[in-house]
Amino acid sequence: MREINELIEQRIKKLEELRQSGIEPFGGPFYAEDHASDLLNKFDSVTKETLEASPFSCSLAGRIISIRDFGKAAFAHIQDTTGKIQVYFKKDILGEKHSVVKKLDIGDIIGLKGRLFRTKTKELTVEVEDFILLTKSLRPLPEKWHGLRDIEIRYRQRYVDLIVNPQVRETFAKRGAIIKAIRDFLESNGFIEVETPMMQPVPGGAIAKPFKTHHIALGIDLYLRIAPELYLKRLLVGGYERVYELNKNFRNEGISTKHNPEFTMLEFYVAYRDYNFLMSFTEELITYVASWTLGTLKIPYGDTTIDLTPPWPRIPMFEALVQKDVPPEILNDREKAKAWAEAHTIEIKGDATLPKILDEIFKKIVEPELVQPTFIIDYPVELSPLAKKKKENPELAERFELFIASQEIVNAFSELTDPIDQCERFMKQVEAKIKGDEEAHWMDEDFIRALEYGMPPAAGEGIGIDRLVMVLTNSQSIRDVILFPQLKPEQ
């Protein structure tokens, strides 16, 4: 497993030589007072002459990412969490210790103290007065110029990707900022963050295949959650009016540029509101997050620009179909719908119901066109087993999805609070399950019991955080926004 090549051998040899001369190659701690980019920013307009007249002492810790050796002097760049800065080793100043510089490699982590100056070419540089080796690196880093390109190594050894590709560090820093902005926004709107079970005896709240596991002491099978929905609604029954959970869901399904088996979902619930409220709230939330993290609502994505300026169009699902030249007469005729779909090379399962056929057509015909943010509203009730029916049309649910960059980012609806109706819909799902629909919803009797105590009218929403981060960081693959995406094991 652990291959030792010539390059690693050479570094181990250096490590041993350092030890013999009394230098610990894995030392620490080291309390640096400065960071690379902070110094570069702070002294941006300070001239060479000013620095010479009033010297500034600083200390840094970081990884050596390049070295240019001149025998009795050497330049290097040190990279820390903020960025990189040049440092200058000089025998006149370091004396005997300069011999240690010869033993330093690209990749080593050092701590240093020194004085700022500007080189002939005006680059702000630290003249090193003293330094300490903190970590000897044994494995050579990728090439300085081309960096690390191999996608497989980038995903498997993300630590290397992060060392050598600054854009990758930036993407994941943005991801962190996005999640912080979401929490800030929700907290300032009166939400409390809760944690509900990831291991559930009955996996509910979505339509998906779960991962199954087993608890030995309890002697029962458990499922990794596919959604937190039913637990969060129980909390509304319990009296919380605004709750959210931002954490992982797990779905045992295909992996693609838009799907990872574990992914991050925000779900939040608001008592006494409906889906119309949520659409406006979603506009506020996403524009807040984009402004706070990117400082703009006009976002480059691939070869287009996405404009998040609200309001976003709200188009009923059937209307969206008709707008894309789907003939209106198929909307309430299963046979015609099936024939039309198949004529347009959309595969339809033999026993698919009309709403499912229309959903397939929507995904193929409409979804790819939804590049700018668009709410699609009023889905067939059959596709929405947990959503409230529309008063004017009980065939439709008070539900919307938000699409950006041809991807479903949000799914939300006015919640069904009627325990009798909910129980009937579960029964229908169970029937479908018995008929072989692997993804039909399970019966959750405790959830029905909770509803029987009474849940306030409410609206709930799920936001796919990974996909939102993709849009906001111009990433074409979900693997580029997940630090350690799922891959098959090596070998």
Add this chain to the structure above:
RNA sequence: GGGCCGUUAGCUCAGCUGGUAGAGCAGCUGACUCUUAAUCAGCGGGUCGGAGGUUCGAAUCCUCCACGGCUCACCA
């Protein structure tokens, strides 16, 4: 799961119709006290993803396998 593409030195990549493996960077030795893809001189480094097959001879052609990418299918 299907289709297409890829896998060669630590990294980035060449390698033609089959003839015995190359460059740049990194590394090692030496020179050099303002370089920044430092420079100059010299040197080392390979299970060509794996296993079979065809052939006098395979990185190259064929088959299977592994891993990855894209895509279709699947998938709120």
